[in-house]
Amino acid sequence: MTEQKNAENGHSEELSFWRKYVFSTDHKVVGKQYLFIALFMAILGGVMAYYMRWQLAWPETAVPGAGWIPEPTAFGGIIPPEFYNALTTMHGTIMVFFVGMPFLLGAFGNFLLPLMIGAKDMAFPRLNMMSVWTLFLASLVMIASFFVEGGAASAGWTGYAPLSADPIHTGVTWGLNLWILGLALEFTSFLMGGINFLTTTITMRAPGMTMYRLPLMVWMQITAAVIFMLSVGPLIAGAILLLLDRTVGTGFFIPELGGDPLLWQHLFWFFGHPEVYVVLLPGFGAIMEILPVFSRKPIFAYKTIIWSTIIAGALSFLVWAHHMFVSGMDPRLAMPFSITTILISVPFAVVIFAFMATLWGGSIRFTTPMLFALGTVMTFIVGGATGIFNGSAPVDIFIHDTHFVVAHFHFTLFPDVFLGGFAALYFWFPKMFGRMMNETLGKIHFWVTTIAFNAVFIPMFVLGLGGSMRRVYNPLQYDFLKPMQGINEFITYAAIVLLLGQFIFMFNFFWSMFKGKKAERNPWNATTLEWSVSYPIPHDNFATIPTVYHGPYEYSLPGNKSDWQPQHEENEPVSG
Amino acid sequence: MSGATTVSEYQATHTVPGRMGIWWFLASEIMVFGGFLAIYILYRMASGGAWAEMANHVSAPIGTFNTIILLTSSLTMVKAFEAIDNEKRKQATNFLLITVILGLAFLGVKAFEYSSEIALGFTPLSGTFWAFYYALTGLHGLHIVAGVIFNASLLVMAMKGTLWPNTQHRVEYAGLYWHFVDIVWIFLFPLLYLSY
Numbered sequence A: 001m002t003e004q005k006n007a008e009n010g011h012s013e014e015l016s017f018w019r020k021y022v023f024s025t026d027h028k029v030v031g032k033q034y035l036f037i038a039l040f041m042a043i044l045g046g047v048m049a050y051y052m053r054w055q056l057a058w059p060e061t062a063v064p065g066a067g068w069i070p071e072p073t074a075f076g077g078i079i080p081p082e083f084y085n086a087l088t089t090m091h092g093t094i095m096v097f098f099v100g101m102p103f104l105l106g107a108f109g110n111f112l113l114p115l116m117i118g119a120k121d122m123a124f125p126r127l128n129m130m131s132v133w134t135l136f137l138a139s140l141v142m143i144a145s146f147f148v149e150g151g152a153a154s155a156g157w158t159g160y161a162p163l164s165a166d167p168i169h170t171g172v173t174w175g176l177n178l179w180i181l182g183l184a185l186e187f188t189s190f191l192m193g194g195i196n197f198l199t200t201t202i203t204m205r206a207p208g209m210t211m212y213r214l215p216l217m218v219w220m221q222i223t224a225a226v227i228f229m230l231s232v233g234p235l236i237a238g239a240i241l242l243l244l245d246r247t248v249g250t251g252f253f254i255p256e257l258g259g260d261p262l263l264w265q266h267l268f269w270f271f272g273h274p275e276v277y278v279v280l281l282p283g284f285g286a287i288m289e290i291l292p293v294f295s296r297k298p299i300f301a302y303k304t305i306i307w308s309t310i311i312a313g314a315l316s317f318l319v320w321a322h323h324m325f326v327s328g329m330d331p332r333l334a335m336p337f338s339i340t341t342i343l344i345s346v347p348f349a350v351v352i353f354a355f356m357a358t359l360w361g362g363s364i365r366f367t368t369p370m371l372f373a374l375g376t377v378m379t380f381i382v383g384g385a386t387g388i389f390n391g392s393a394p395v396d397i398f399i400h401d402t403h404f405v406v407a408h409f410h411f412t413l414f415p416d417v418f419l420g421g422f423a424a425l426y427f428w429f430p431k432m433f434g435r436m437m438n439e440t441l442g443k444i445h446f447w448v449t450t451i452a453f454n455a456v457f458i459p460m461f462v463l464g465l466g467g468s469m470r471r472v473y474n475p476l477q478y479d480f481l482k483p484m485q486g487i488n489e490f491i492t493y494a495a496i497v498l499l500l501g502q503f504i505f506m507f508n509f510f511w512s513m514f515k516g517k518k519a520e521r522n523p524w525n526a527t528t529l530e531w532s533v534s535y536p537i538p539h540d541n542f543a544t545i546p547t548v549y550h551g552p553y554e555y556s557l558p559g560n561k562s563d564w565q566p567q568h569e570e571n572e573p574v575s576g
Numbered sequence B: 001m002s003g004a005t006t007v008s009e010y011q012a013t014h015t016v017p018g019r020m021g022i023w024w025f026l027a028s029e030i031m032v033f034g035g036f037l038a039i040y041i042l043y044r045m046a047s048g049g050a051w052a053e054m055a056n057h058v059s060a061p062i063g064t065f066n067t068i069i070l071l072t073s074s075l076t077m078v079k080a081f082e083a084i085d086n087e088k089r090k091q092a093t094n095f096l097l098i099t100v101i102l103g104l105a106f107l108g109v110k111a112f113e114y115s116s117e118i119a120l121g122f123t124p125l126s127g128t129f130w131a132f133y134y135a136l137t138g139l140h141g142l143h144i145v146a147g148v149i150f151n152a153s154l155l156v157m158a159m160k161g162t163l164w165p166n167t168q169h170r171v172e173y174a175g176l177y178w179h180f181v182d183i184v185w186i187f188l189f190p191l192l193y194l195s196y
């Protein structure tokens, strides 16, 4: 790899359009490519959510905007049960693997990590390019799965066997095979990315950039990379077996053939729980950069945050069966997994308290990124707290597979992926595109998104406690759910507002990219290295590699005239 | 290690990125095979006499023979790396050649084994043991194929002389991978061939 790196570092010749913007090895271009894939897939996932919400509020009526879908997938906009199942499955799959991961790890990890550590690029630029194109291919496979005979995967985003193991249960044939293939490609993409993140951070930090001077965003990215790498392997093995069951006719997960369907659940959640932290940590990493900047205070308990997240990452391998309390596994496992689940909330509570302590006594500036960052923390607390309900076996047995659970995980993932992701995007947009996003539109976007989000998911807790089952196609089929139909309609109105509110963002995003106010080099007066280079950042980032003298969050140091101390400047900046 | 000087101009540590990348890659591979073997062992423990009956039909002598082939190839790979380190190009090329031949021999023996088993009616559909047998050895076999291709590409470069002076460190990376595949087989052999 090293020889090609030399060639790339010593580039002076003009690169062709294709090498510069399409098959680029520049981590900044790769990061932006991840960003666009994530935003595109988010639109798909959002439209699917809209179709599902309409069906739940006004079952089996024509969905406005679904008339174009050909038969037999839908019938003049009316969504049949088979398509509804595919929608729930693919919404989950797309939002977690094709939005959450590309947005937070792919886009911001790639764009920021080399800049933040003071490196000229990733350790393996070509592997980096391959990782984004592998994800692109994976996305195409996932989209294609809608158009094959039998439709897209419809065994739930968790793909539980035996539902997923034999096509006779769902009628889905190639759709689910492509689902497995698409996920396999996605896993490959992020394994390649993770190898790059880890190797780059360990071997290519600028002089003076010790591990304890790394911005927390970098720590969160590499912790997430390790967690992903260690959790996904057994699921890859399981996915091979599932594919063999479906194509060759083996019976690894089919009870009639001597298989064990429960094993799939173990494999899925051994990966699935760590996976939520893979998505969560980089989102939190963005928050950890933004809170100090707009509080003008050092982050509270820097090392404690690092070790809390590492402990949480380690514990995340010991909690998976809290998803399986009613699955028929040995009930003696319920107690230990309840205990580990309650334990894992401790390190996260520590991190949340560190966020609050960072704000305490700071001079807070309510910019758009700061609003989104604060919104992330506030909404995540609800998600985290309700997780303790789900994780305690006695409570979970009552609320399992109800909309309570759906509300819970949306209260963890939505704030993280979207509120946290938007916070990051508004914050680093000037570094990515050289212009500022519009603050007024940004603030409107924030309030619409946050209020509508809460209006969708707080009532959903009530729905779940009332016994409403998740994945149910038509709630009106059940007499005991009929009195709660008004809640379903309210949720759908709120969801439509939530989705429409994103047009504000899309307009702001594209308008600002071309017409926004030109950004200064360091518009937020931040300390970390990415703010030391001017837009457009050259392919090799730094003309000379900076030397790092300070930790990442030296704001409002006593005795300094200016209230920030860039990491790469030995003394306080003169242009205070 | 060529190229290392340009890298170290701005490097925080003296670890070569390529070597570290391979180690992280192997870490993720360990989790794939580790998970796979854990699944296998769980099924083995949960099943009774039928398993032993099925597992009795694999050929331990052929398995042993293939184990010896693979272990020898690991040794020749080490020798190739050693020769690279000592700047003995001819010797390095020869050892790479032997390694590639032994890798192909392993695949040949495995193909013969598969075909004789299928001829006897033992297919992936002949029960859980056989399904695992084909899945595990198949995945391992694909790793061997990848390793042989990588080693062969290095061999071609060595014969043309283009391996030096910039890419000879890849022999080390190929070696790390090849040893890993070898170690996986060390686990597979007793678990599959001696599981009755």
Ligand SMILES: [Cu+2]
Pocket: A272, A273, A319, A320, A322, A323
């Ligand atoms: Cu969990």
